[in-house]
Amino acid sequence: MPHDLNLAVLVSIGQHPKSGRARRAEQDARAVELGLKLVGERLELLHAGEAQQEVLRSYLGMGLKEMTLLEQPSAGDAVPALGRYLAQKRPDIVLTGVRAESGEASGMTPYLLGEALGWPVVTRIADIIKVENGEAEVLQALPRGQRRALKVRLPFVASVDLAAETPRQSAYGPGRRARIDNASVDAQQDQLRSQWQEAPARKRPKRLKVAKAKTAADRFKAATAKSQASGGQVLQNESAQEQAQALFKLLVEEGVLR
Template sequence: MQPNINVVSLVSVGRHPQSGRARRAEQDGQAVELGLKLAGKALTVVHAGNAQEPVLRQYAGMGLPSLTVLAQESNCDALPVLVSFLKDKPIDVVLTGVRAESGESSGMLPYLLAEQLGWSLVPRVADIIGVQGDEVELLLALPRGQRRAVKVKLPIIASVDNAAQEARQTAFGPGLRAQFNVLTVESVVDESASRWQINAAKPRPKRLKVVKAKTAADRMKAATAKPMGSGGKIMKDETAAEKAQAIFDLLLEEKVVR
């Protein structure tokens, strides 16, 4: 059963990590997938940029009847056009990726949208559990595979983590047949970004393990010694219960047992 809410997914042009070719961005695809789960065919998918971009057909091929494009040049700022598009519309949930795969990829867009629209922002969503009234319950993806449940009042902007459900395969034919609503908008050129120098990424130097030993013997020891802890506590003569209690206390102190 799908809740009766308005969902918008924002998509961008991705970049294949090996070939560098344009592709459907991974997290944006997941945002569309989550949007489809929430709203089905009623999902609105919005792209700010070039309407002729063939990659958009890959998003449309996920089963979207139509796709909205806010047409603007590639050197323009996506924020003002998206704000003017989303403002004053009865939208409940906006889904984006965490970081774009092209451009600056600072990950600031959802935060700036949330700030300018005055909505709440939920970072790194793994799943949306359900909607009750004007509250939505979400699962956040934490590092190390952990999950956290959070309740938020609608409307929200959520960035979708890699841990969310994978985007479905796209179909070529339906992608071609999907209708594109191209809106002409007043766009603003990103002035400060035009002053940046952009080069291909240099490989980062690996950090060297510098041994600050004074004598040759110390250097030899540092190079050959086995990794040793700093001499921990050894429990030998206590009873099994005491030993287990000591271990359990350590686990509690480190907060790994909840």
């Protein structure tokens, strides 16, 4: 790992999904963990939002001495302020979570920053394996527990998936003692969002199975019958070799043999 690698991690205020209490956001904490693994204490922690958020200290308690706070009201738009700050600081890698845990949670922040800075965006990474010659080897998390190796040119923005390494515990005392620097930015109001209506989430209606049968006998059958569908191919009298061949063909067609 090069010694002059600059790494910034954007952190947000998380929210417990059931109680709604403010907490360290899960994906952001993983991003901090990944950053600590790569550059240690030189990691730059960044938050755009209201001051006096005690939760931010749980990120600092992971082993950092200071962080930067871009102060703005909670209804503000964080992206322009972050974009200006990052364009000025020019870190090599910016790590974020995939989605916020409260508010709109559109997951657009990394993409908007990437667009504003003109940097490539890599999504849902699980690990950064190495950085050399101005390129980074990144492990991306795919659905179903799979991983993909990517090579990206520095600088870039990456969002960290839940598949990344679990974050270390936060130490309370060091978190309290760490310093939060306020950087002054001119806050921008989120005009569009002020017109939206927010309400506690309604339970989504379950999709009903509508029986399209025309007669009572058909409806009865649809409601009671076990799956009779035997559309499948049955190989009964073939030799074991032919049967294995058929299975092999299916596995190759489905692309599960790697």
